[in-house]
Amino acid sequence: EVQLLESGGGLVQPGGTLRLSCEVSGLSFSHYSMTWVRQAPGQALECVSSISGSGHSTYYADSVKGRFTISRDNSKSALYLEMKSLRADDTAMYYCAKWSTAIDYWGQGALVTVSS
Amino acid sequence: QSALTQPRSVSGSPGQSVTISCTGTSSDVGGYYYVSWYQQHPGKVPKLTIYDVSKRPSGVPDRFSGSKSGNTASLTISGLQAEDEADYFCWSYAGGYSYVFGTGTKVTVL
Numbered sequence: 001e002v003q004l005l006e007s008g009g010g011l012v013q014p015g016g017t018l019r020l021s022c023e024v025s026g027l028s029f030s031h032y033s034m035t036w037v038r039q040a041p042g043q044a045l046e047c048v049s050s051i052s053g054s055g056h057s058t059y060y061a062d063s064v065k066g067r068f069t070i071s072r073d074n075s076k077s078a079l080y081l082e083m084k085s086l087r088a089d090d091t092a093m094y095y096c097a098k099w100s101t102a103i104d105y106w107g108q109g110a111l112v113t114v115s116s
Numbered sequence: 117q118s119a120l121t122q123p124r125s126v127s128g129s130p131g132q133s134v135t136i137s138c139t140g141t142s143s144d145v146g147g148y149y150y151v152s153w154y155q156q157h158p159g160k161v162p163k164l165t166i167y168d169v170s171k172r173p174s175g176v177p178d179r180f181s182g183s184k185s186g187n188t189a190s191l192t193i194s195g196l197q198a199e200d201e202a203d204y205f206c207w208s209y210a211g212g213y214s215y216v217f218g219t220g221t222k223v224t225v226l
Contacts, residue, residue: 033213044119044220045162045205050213059213102152102167103207109161
């Protein structure tokens with residue numbers, strides 16, 4: 001059974017830093033592209049960032065470019081999202097997900113709240 | 117990437133059919149056969165409902181179907197049931213390691 005488990009969410013002040021982690025089990029992790037998707041309360045889903053199986057290729061949404069960094073450790077089957085200079089509009093549920101021609105597996109989500 | 121355009125809401129009575137449109141551009145929906153749809157009930161994780169335009173994952177009822185024409189994809193729910201009331205989001209591959217979601221549609225069963 002494929003499982004994705006996020007951790008690291010919480011309350012952070014504007015301008016602060018937070019690191020999300022996602023532990024993946026039940027699949028050959030290094031074979032698959034991974035992604036972070038976020039959803040602000042009552043809003044649509046939004047791609048935050050994606051990374052290739054090798055980790056050599058990445059993509060960032062314009063809204064987070066220069067502030068967020070995606071990475072992975074294939075030896076640990078883990079995905080990460082380092083978030084810096086956080087703003088109020090980064091407040092959302094952050095989902096770790098596996099994707100290829102669709103997003104076929106999702107984690108349960110990590111809530112990030114940016115507020116003073 | 118700009119979000120794909122979906123109607124804000126659609127509704128239908130039990131047993132009826134509803135169709136949700138998802139309009140993008142030639143750089144996403146029109147350029148690839150990688151369009152998927154996700155059902156999301158309140159407070160729940162999105163669930164893959166249709167992938168590769170018209171394929172259904174195991175366990176998804178055959179009343180859900182998908183299609184695409186040009187830059188617009190569609191999800192049709194036939195024989196609407198109470199449990200189909202949810203938000204639905206389309207998704208399209210957009211090249212490289214990028215993709216884009218739709219704006220979301222709330223389906224209401226009257």
